[in-house]
Amino acid sequence: MKKWMVVAWVALSLSAWATAGEFPGDSLYQIKSKWTDQDGKSVTLGDLSGHPVILSLVYLTCGYLCPTVISEVRALEKLLDPATQARVKIVLVSFDPDHDRPATMKRYQKKRALDPSRWIFLTGKNDAQVRELAATLDFKYQKTGKRDFSHSFLVLALDETGRTLARVDKANQPKDELVAALSVRR
Amino acid sequence: MNWILSFLIFSGNLASGADLKSVPEGTYRPLLAKGKTTPVAAFQIDETAVTNSDFQLFVKSHPEWRRGVVKALFADSKYLHHWRTGVEVGDKSLEKAPVVNVSWFAAKAYCESRQMRLPTVDEWEYLAQFGPESGKGDVKSIILEWYSAPTPEVLPNVRTTFSNRFGVWDVHGLIWEWNYDFNTAFVTGESRGDTALEKSMFCGSGAVGAADPSDYAAFMRFGFRSSLKGNFTVANLGFRCVKEIQK
Numbered sequence: 264m265k266k267w268m269v270v271a272w273v274a275l276s277l278s279a280w281a282t283a284g285e286f287p288g289d290s291l292y293q294i295k296s297k298w299t300d301q302d303g304k305s306v307t308l309g310d311l312s313g314h315p316v317i318l319s320l321v322y323l324t325c326g327y328l329c330p331t332v333i334s335e336v337r338a339l340e341k342l343l344d345p346a347t348q349a350r351v352k353i354v355l356v357s358f359d360p361d362h363d364r365p366a367t368m369k370r371y372q373k374k375r376a377l378d379p380s381r382w383i384f385l386t387g388k389n390d391a392q393v394r395e396l397a398a399t400l401d402f403k404y405q406k407t408g409k410r411d412f413s414h415s416f417l418v419l420a421l422d423e424t425g426r427t428l429a430r431v432d433k434a435n436q437p438k439d440e441l442v443a444a445l446s447v448r449r
Numbered sequence: 450m451n452w453i454l455s456f457l458i459f460s461g462n463l464a465s466g467a468d469l470k471s472v473p474e475g476t477y478r479p480l481l482a483k484g485k486t487t488p489v490a491a492f493q494i495d496e497t498a499v500t501n502s503d504f505q506l507f508v509k510s511h512p513e514w515r516r517g518v519v520k521a522l523f524a525d526s527k528y529l530h531h532w533r534t535g536v537e538v539g540d541k542s543l544e545k546a547p548v549v550n551v552s553w554f555a556a557k558a559y560c561e562s563r564q565m566r567l568p569t570v571d572e573w574e575y576l577a578q579f580g581p582e583s584g585k586g587d588v589k590s591i592i593l594e595w596y597s598a599p600t601p602e603v604l605p606n607v608r609t610t611f612s613n614r615f616g617v618w619d620v621h622g623l624i625w626e627w628n629y630d631f632n633t634a635f636v637t638g639e640s641r642g643d644t645a646l647e648k649s650m651f652c653g654s655g656a657v658g659a660a661d662p663s664d665y666a667a668f669m670r671f672g673f674r675s676s677l678k679g680n681f682t683v684a685n686l687g688f689r690c691v692k693e694i695q696k
Contacts, residue, residue, distance in 0.1 A: 288521035391566070391629075398553055398632050398679030399522055405633035413633075 292425035298385040301368035314352045316421040322359035357386045358393045420444045469493040470616045477575040480667045489575040495689035497607035497618045498547035501538045523554035527682045545606040547687040553679040556627045560690035567629035568691040581611035592666040595622045600685045627688040631674045
């Protein structure tokens, strides 16, 4: 087979795989709902396929734990080797879709100087959409005030097809497992 | 008006006789709110839990929710395992029994197919405080009697325990039921608030923080909910749906 044919075949099968959405049964990308990113673009979780992913759930007006979550994810980002850093997508999904709109997310990203080539903020249409994602991840949250939530802590590593590689459910835990899981996938 | 009419016809067909009952607005005292009451807006709710035959109609028209087809992310391997096949209950005696072995995702999808949703914990707990309409027996003793009995191998039909003042059947005594927001943060112990909440639920001295420390049944329900994951299926866990009342 000629080289160009191989390239074309690979490209075709990759695109077919991506558009058919044939992810494994336990892939997070089985969730088909549409999210909005910090640039106002409509995306599905499956759009992340092909990249290793670090995923967490946050809300941006959060006073205490969320900055901790984001700081922990930043620390994790720094632990990755340059090749993994170049490929990884870091996804923060808001569970406060009423307040975390694209402009808010964009502002936050700029303020904290989070590299826009890999940091993606996502917000949903309503609570039902977020609840669905949270239920697949065993992530618990509850509104406790007008703009306040009680919630779990979660940092998740996903493979290129949206399957969970490793997770950390507590703040201030070692990140070795997440780093190893993300790094072997080069 | 037309769409309302067609919705009524549609939901009537699918729910096969499960009427909606109106529950007026009210308040209840959440277990962990230390005496505070929570307002609950008026809603409509299925008169009974969704039955096996109701759910059979649903999976026939929604193949993605059939056993063997459903994705592992949305239902574990025990999903509808008590049915004879992926689309047939296959046992006449089960038809009017509440459907169980269904995941939260499947229950949610069923309700959404009727333009409804699962009841919130607040709605369900509000409803849970009312005992039999007849006044025979109080709610706590009914519950404790039920909890102390093992789950029967074949679940009884719906409409076999009691109906409350709103005409809603079997709130206690038949099955546990899924809630829309079962994955609230009560007892994980993982975030800033949780640890205190967890303490107030399970530590002896902390139990005085609960609205009614003698409400063993409510403790059981909160504990049970917090142990669930969205794709879990359980042999005595089913659901019913709620319709919001448009203001």
